[in-house]
Amino acid sequence: AQKVTQAQTEISVVEKEDVTLDCVYETRDTTYYLFWYKQPPSGELVFLIRRNSFDEQNEISGRYSWNFQKSTSSFNFTITASQVVDSAVYFCALSEKGNEKLTFGTGTRLTIIP
Amino acid sequence: SAVISQKPSRDICQRGTSLTIQCQVDSQVTMMFWYRQQPGQSLTLIATANQGSEATYESGFVIDKFPISRPNLTFSTLTVSNMSPEDSSIYLCSVALAGGWDEQFFGPGTRLTVL
Numbered sequence: 001a002q003k004v005t006q007a008q009t010e011i012s013v014v015e016k017e018d019v020t021l022d023c024v025y026e027t028r029d030t031t032y033y034l035f036w037y038k039q040p041p042s043g044e045l046v047f048l049i050r051r052n053s054f055d056e057q058n059e060i061s062g063r064y065s066w067n068f069q070k071s072t073s074s075f076n077f078t079i080t081a082s083q084v085v086d087s088a089v090y091f092c093a094l095s096e097k098g099n100e101k102l103t104f105g106t107g108t109r110l111t112i113i114p
Numbered sequence: 115s116a117v118i119s120q121k122p123s124r125d126i127c128q129r130g131t132s133l134t135i136q137c138q139v140d141s142q143v144t145m146m147f148w149y150r151q152q153p154g155q156s157l158t159l160i161a162t163a164n165q166g167s168e169a170t171y172e173s174g175f176v177i178d179k180f181p182i183s184r185p186n187l188t189f190s191t192l193t194v195s196n197m198s199p200e201d202s203s204i205y206l207c208s209v210a211l212a213g214g215w216d217e218q219f220f221g222p223g224t225r226l227t228v229l
Contacts, residue, residue: 035217035218037220043204043222043223043225044220044221044222044223045157045206045208045220045223047217047218047219047220050217091156091157100145100147100162100210100218101147101159101162101172102147102157102159102208102218103159104156104157104158105156106155106156107156
C-alpha cells in the first residue's frame with residue numbers, strides 16, 4: 001500500500017527566510033510519480049511539480065526547488081526567500097504505475113509572516 | 115492542460131437532503147476522479163469515474179451514499195445523498211489527461227456545509 005507522510009503540520013517563517021517542507025513516501029512499486037500541490041486559502045489545488053521515480057535530479061523553478069532522494073524515500077520542497085503569497089497548505093502526493101489515483105499526505109500549513 | 119469547472123461552488127444544505135455536484139472539463143478525458151477534503155484534513159479519493167462503466171469506489175465510500183454519473187468524456191456528477199453534518203467538506207473533481215502519467219488537474223472545488 002502506498003503512503004505519504006508530511007510530518008510538519010504547521011510552519012511559520014518570517015518573510016524572506018528559506019523554508020523546507022518535508023515529504024516521506026512509502027511504496028512497493030519501482031515505478032511511481034510524486035507530486036506537490038499548493039492549496040491557497042481560496043481552496044483550489046495548484047499543481048507545482050511532478051517527478052517520476054527514475055529521475056532523481058533535483059529541480060529548480062524560480063524560488064522553488066525540490067530534492068528527490070530515493071535512498072531515504074523523500075521528496076522535499078524548499079522555498080527560497082519566502083513571500084507572503086507563499087502562505088498556503090502544501091500537499092505531497094504519490095501515484096503508482098497502473099493506479100492513477102493520488103494518495104495525499106496530510107499537508108503542511110505554511111504561514112509567511114510579513 | 116485542462117480547465118475544469120464545478121457547480122455549485124458552495125452550498126449550505128439541510129440534514130437529510132441530497133446535493134448533486136457537477137464537473138465539466140474543457141477537453142475529453144478518460145478518467146475523472148472525485149475527492150473529499152474534510153475541514154482541516156487532506157484529500158481522500160471517493161471514486162474513479164470512467165465513461166461507459168460503473169464508478170469504482172474506494173474503501174469506506176459506497177454508491178448509495180455517493181452515486182456518480184459519467185455520461186460522456188467531458189462531464190461527471192457526484193451526488194451526496196441523505197446528508198449529515200459529517201458530510202460537510204470540500205468536494206473536488208480531477209482529471210488525468212494521460213492515465214495518471216501526467217499531472218492531475220483539479221477543479222476549484224465545491225464547499226458543502228450541512229446543517
